[in-house]
Amino acid sequence: MTGPQLLITAIIVILVIAFTITVVLQNVTAKGIISSNSKLVENQNTLLEQNKMLTERLKESEEALEKAQQRGDAAPDEVMMLREQTRQHREHIRQTADMTDAELLAWIDQQMEETRLYTDSDLTLKTMSRALGLTQKRLGGLFKNHPKYSSLGDYINEKRVLEGCRLLREETNWTIEAVGAAAGFGGRRTFQTEVKRRLGITPLQYRQSALCASPSHRQG
Numbered sequence: 001m002t003g004p005q006l007l008i009t010a011i012i013v014i015l016v017i018a019f020t021i022t023v024v025l026q027n028v029t030a031k032g033i034i035s036s037n038s039k040l041v042e043n044q045n046t047l048l049e050q051n052k053m054l055t056e057r058l059k060e061s062e063e064a065l066e067k068a069q070q071r072g073d074a075a076p077d078e079v080m081m082l083r084e085q086t087r088q089h090r091e092h093i094r095q096t097a098d099m100t101d102a103e104l105l106a107w108i109d110q111q112m113e114e115t116r117l118y119t120d121s122d123l124t125l126k127t128m129s130r131a132l133g134l135t136q137k138r139l140g141g142l143f144k145n146h147p148k149y150s151s152l153g154d155y156i157n158e159k160r161v162l163e164g165c166r167l168l169r170e171e172t173n174w175t176i177e178a179v180g181a182a183a184g185f186g187g188r189r190t191f192q193t194e195v196k197r198r199l200g201i202t203p204l205q206y207r208q209s210a211l212c213a214s215p216s217h218r219q220g
Contacts, residue, residue: 101142108132108142118159119184125152157194160184164191165199168207176203 099107112118117131129136140152149155164183167174174182180191180203195203 104134104138105142105146108134108139112159116163118156119163119182121181121184121186123156123184128152128156156184158198160191161194161198164195164203165206165210168203169210172207172211176207179203 111132115131117123117128120127125136125140129139132139143149143152143155146155149158160183164179164185167179167182168176171179171182176191177188180188183191185191185194192202195201195206199206201209
């Protein structure tokens with residue numbers, strides 16, 4: 001093969017390689033766009049589901065309020081309660097409709113602290129989503145790729161451990177079992193396991209160290 005033929009062959013090979021790389025990059029880019037669009041559509045559908053649920057709850061509250069106002073025997077307290085419920089549903093729709101995941105997580109954290117839902121040992125995704133006015137899909141989805149929590153249950157258990165630690169410090173006459181139950185754990189063993197996993201010590205050891213560190217104990 002002569003020099004010019006080798007040059008032509010090399011150019012053809014280079015062009016084929018360049019074309020192949022271009023096609024591969026285009027395919028990768030297209031797949032990325034399709035994946036992003038799919039996720040966007042999924043998020044929009046989740047928000048629509050949540051909006052629908054909240055709107056239905058608002059409608060139920062408004063209808064109940066209207067019926068109570070129409071009844072001559074409706075107690076003033078009942079009417080006031082339904083008015084407040086309706087107001088809260090309207091406010092809830094306004095607050096959560098356009099929240100990002102980070103904003104919604106912060107809002108959930110605030111609600112959990114105010115209502116202390118985590119102290120209910122029978123708390124489930126269904127009951128929690130109902131209490132917060134969120135769809136199960138959106139609530140559960142917030143913790144799928146969370147950097148700190150492996151699941152919604154992991155988040156709830158951390159709240160319970162923090163509550164349990166507070167009670168261990170403040171309610172020194174309570175048994176470990178009573179503290180665990182008040183914090184939302186179904187049994188003493190679960191409470192002990194979660195505290196040990198997160199703090200590296202047992203509830204009893206935590207209480208003893210907390211008491212030793214307290215000023216009143218040192219003075220005594």
